[in-house]
Amino acid sequence: MARRYFAIAAFAGLIVAIQLTTLVTGTAYYLTQLTMTAYYSLIVVGLCMLIGYAGQISLGHAGFFAIGGYVTAFLTTFDLKSHQGAIVSLLSKSGALVSRQDVYGGSLLTVHPWLACAAAILLTVGVAYLVGGPVLKLKGHYLAMATLGIGIIVYRIVLGTDFLGASDGISEVPGFPLPGGLLITGDSSSRISNYYLAWGLVILGMVLLLNLIHSRIGRALGAVHGAEDAAEAMGIPTARYKLHTFVLSAVFAALAGVLLTHYNGGIGPSEAGVMKSVRYVAIVAIGGMANLWGALSMSLVLNYLSLRGYFGTYDDAVFGGILILIMLFAPDGLLRRHLLSDLKRAISRNPVEEEAP
Amino acid sequence: MTLLSVRGVSKRFGGLQAVNDLSFDVVPGAIKALIGPNGAGKTTIFNLISGFLPPDSGEIVFGGEGIHAMSSCEVAVRGMVRTFQHIRLFPKMTVLENIMVGRHVHSRAGFLAGMLNLPFTWGEERRIREKSFEIMEMLGIAAHAGTEAIRLAYGQQRVVEIGRALACEPKLLLLDEPAAGLNMRETNGMGELISRIRDMGVTVLLVEHDMSLVMKISDEIVVVSYGEKIAEDRPLAIQKNREVIRVYLGDDE
Numbered sequence: 001m002a003r004r005y006f007a008i009a010a011f012a013g014l015i016v017a018i019q020l021t022t023l024v025t026g027t028a029y030y031l032t033q034l035t036m037t038a039y040y041s042l043i044v045v046g047l048c049m050l051i052g053y054a055g056q057i058s059l060g061h062a063g064f065f066a067i068g069g070y071v072t073a074f075l076t077t078f079d080l081k082s083h084q085g086a087i088v089s090l091l092s093k094s095g096a097l098v099s100r101q102d103v104y105g106g107s108l109l110t111v112h113p114w115l116a117c118a119a120a121i122l123l124t125v126g127v128a129y130l131v132g133g134p135v136l137k138l139k140g141h142y143l144a145m146a147t148l149g150i151g152i153i154v155y156r157i158v159l160g161t162d163f164l165g166a167s168d169g170i171s172e173v174p175g176f177p178l179p180g181g182l183l184i185t186g187d188s189s190s191r192i193s194n195y196y197l198a199w200g201l202v203i204l205g206m207v208l209l210l211n212l213i214h215s216r217i218g219r220a221l222g223a224v225h226g227a228e229d230a231a232e233a234m235g236i237p238t239a240r241y242k243l244h245t246f247v248l249s250a251v252f253a254a255l256a257g258v259l260l261t262h263y264n265g266g267i268g269p270s271e272a273g274v275m276k277s278v279r280y281v282a283i284v285a286i287g288g289m290a291n292l293w294g295a296l297s298m299s300l301v302l303n304y305l306s307l308r309g310y311f312g313t314y315d316d317a318v319f320g321g322i323l324i325l326i327m328l329f330a331p332d333g334l335l336r337r338h339l340l341s342d343l344k345r346a347i348s349r350n351p352v353e354e355e356a357p
Numbered sequence: 358m359t360l361l362s363v364r365g366v367s368k369r370f371g372g373l374q375a376v377n378d379l380s381f382d383v384v385p386g387a388i389k390a391l392i393g394p395n396g397a398g399k400t401t402i403f404n405l406i407s408g409f410l411p412p413d414s415g416e417i418v419f420g421g422e423g424i425h426a427m428s429s430c431e432v433a434v435r436g437m438v439r440t441f442q443h444i445r446l447f448p449k450m451t452v453l454e455n456i457m458v459g460r461h462v463h464s465r466a467g468f469l470a471g472m473l474n475l476p477f478t479w480g481e482e483r484r485i486r487e488k489s490f491e492i493m494e495m496l497g498i499a500a501h502a503g504t505e506a507i508r509l510a511y512g513q514q515r516v517v518e519i520g521r522a523l524a525c526e527p528k529l530l531l532l533d534e535p536a537a538g539l540n541m542r543e544t545n546g547m548g549e550l551i552s553r554i555r556d557m558g559v560t561v562l563l564v565e566h567d568m569s570l571v572m573k574i575s576d577e578i579v580v581v582s583y584g585e586k587i588a589e590d591r592p593l594a595i596q597k598n599r600e601v602i603r604v605y606l607g608d609d610e
Contacts, residue, residue, distance in 0.1 A: 208473070209472070215471030219458050227448070230446070230447065231447070232430045233430075233441075235433035235461055235462035244468050290449075
């Protein structure tokens with residue numbers, strides 16, 4: 001257990017070191033992309049739990065991210081003033097609505113971001129349970145295709161729905177207020193606090209997932225991954241555990257969607273796109289599948305490079321390429337303990353080990 | 358008094374009547390063997406009893422409760438645990454972890470407790486670990502606790518699989534060909550182990566091809582052929598049963 005928390009502390013140290021470096025070198029503008037990277041990393045570690053530990057693939061997690069983002073974007077920008085009715089006045093009296101000014105100086109009456117966030121998470125949980133139940137009965141490529149379908153459905157819905165902004169998406173989403181006067185917003189004056197908020201959330205998520213992996217449930221998931229029928233015969237309700245893990249990872253994605261939407265001030269349909277889902281899976285794969293730290297560090301590097309535009313117009317192609325190369329040459333990922341020894345063995349084939357058992 | 362009662366169970370796969378109106382009982386504290394020529398339906402019977410397959414008709418009663426409509430998970434929770442003909446250990450997990458999984462039904466930490474690392478789970482984890490070591494020591498595999506289970510020798514993997522099942526503290530242990538692939542010395546050891554498990558108070562039902570092992574350790578034997586029971590008796594009587602001899606060795610002519 002001590003090692004687990006030591007790694008967490010080391011990672012927290014890295015986050016501080018990165019911030020201090022930008023401070024010293026006068027490159028604080030990097031923090032914007034690094035903050036966005038944090039939210040994308042939240043999806044990646046949740047997905048890593050599902051793919052690497054429970055052994056269930058999902059090519060639809062951008063869909064859950066988009067559900068979270070769009071619900072909060074819609075609720076916090078939709079003006080309820082012209083919709084006065086019993087429900088609106090009831091919400092208003094209970095403090096669930098906030099009045100604010102839009103960019104043109106007009107006043108808006110919208111749902112409070114906290115309530116919008118809760119609604120987004122609840123809807124995601126509902127959708128994940130609803131589709132996860134039947135879909136997780138599938139295995140291998142069938143599961144991949146079915147989850148791909150989920151992502152495509154969400155993408156087409158947000159693209160084709162006028163009140164969700166169709167191809168423009170939703171903009172002018174307000175910041176997300178936190179206790180202590182903090183605000184999740186892309187405003188450059190609160191760049192440092194937002195950087196730490198976002199990575200603090202990632203670290204919290206890592207603590208929860210690392211605890212889970214080392215618990216009774218984590219062992220059970222490992223068993224489900226390794227030999228599902230044998231796990232079932234040991235009294236593990238495999239279907240239920242797979243579903244819970246699926247929902248858990250969907251909640252990570254949705255929460256990332258909510259907060260990044262408030263940070264960016266908007267969301268567009270490309271966030272729900274298939275290539276986004278592929279990207280998350282590619283990062284989990286290159287991180288070594290059942291390796292939360294691998295997924296997190298690869299997410300930090302690759303998302304950051306992508307957001308800074310290093311991959312240019314080949315952005316999606318890079319992640320597609322990564323997925324192909326990893327599957328072909330290093331299906332266990334790049335970051336793993338035995339990589340060096342495996343490479344050595346590959347170079348100098350040991351004939352004794354090649355003998356049939 | 359019976360622990361397990363199979364009553365008129367049938368199972369058909371397309372045109373093949375795999376199990377036909379089969380009935381037998383298992384009394385607590387006994388070692389019962391299920392034998393028969395290849396393709397007699399023994400593994401199908403195991404799958405029916407352990408909830409891996411639903412029977413087309415008939416009843417399976419375990420501890421006074423009808424279990425024929427239950428999943429294998431629900432059956433395991435009620436105290437019936439099986440091993441597999443082809444060893445099904447969890448890869449990428451150590452021997453210790455494999456056996457710890459067997460404690461699943463006797464512990465309760467869920468997703469939330471696990472994520473939050475709640476204090477009550479600490480004691481639970483410690484007890485799971487202690488019990489698992491106890492089982493490994495009894496089976497003589499404690500020295501391999503930290504080894505990846507599927508890297509052990511075949512015979513030891515079988516022992517680990519049985520240890521994992523014993524960690525569930527089953528009332529009834531189903532062993533599907535426990536001696537398959539073992540050499541003579543290992544088979545003898547397996548026989549002793551199964552007898553010891555019975556003496557611990559665990560009832561055993563096994564499918565096995567090794568006749569000398571079956572005859573030596575079983576209290577009672579059921580013989581099936583083409584999905585039907587042709588004999589049920591004590592080992593000595595089974596050896597003299599003309600129908601059994603005919604099924605195994607063919608007619609005289």
